[in-house]
Amino acid sequence: MFPIRDHNPSGRTPHVTRLLIVLNVAIFLTYWYGLGSERAIGQFFMQWGLVPARIAFGEGYxxxxxSMFLHGGWMHLLGNMLxxxxxxxNMEDRMGHGRFLAFYLGAGLAAALAQMAADPASLVPMVGASGAIAGVLGGYLLLYPKARVDVLFIFIVFFKVFPIPAWIVLGVWFGLQLFSGATTPTDAGGVAYWAHVGGFVAGVGLAFPVFLRIGGVRFWSVTDGAPPHPEAVYPLSRSRLPRVARRRERGPWDG
Known part of the structure; x- marks a missing residue:
């Protein structure tokens, strides 16, 4: 399932969010097509990705x-940017541009530390913005638990968009990260689940002062956990394809 949009419009232009997306995409295109081979990209990740064993040895801080601006492939990049x-x-709108950037980087740092704590001797380079973005999800869950999120469900050839409260979407996502982290060996490579968990928890913690400043639980009581302003509405547009009337065959009972 993929969240494709929320019903929570922001009041200011998200310059930092857009800048982060542009930077991630530009950096990815530079090395993905500039280095020319998988071996060169692997060496690039060893140099610029976060290798826990290297950090433990006192190098590569x-x-x-x-590592927050590197991705292992197109799906990795597009999923994170989505x-x-x-x-x-919405987090940038609530925090302001500068504080949101600090929040994003702080969550990314916490995510990296969490993954290192899970396997400090690992030689697998960790790359991706997932940990920092997990922090954004944690902060969003704290501030807007009942904001509706349109989720695209794809099951074989069936697909449909459902509006679902954020606390369900993000709660299920966090639960999956916890379960996967607990059942997947840390030296298996692949997804850095503990980075996701660490980033998400850090996001909740880093957003908590903002939550208190805007009223804490009273903020929830005023907004009922939904956006504090009219939510966005996405009316379904009618299809431009002409409708073909169904032909009715005459039977022996017709006059």
Missing amino acids: WTFAT FLHVFGD
């Missing part, structure tokens, strides 16, 4: 930042 696009604008 800059990769805490650089989540950032859907949920980032």
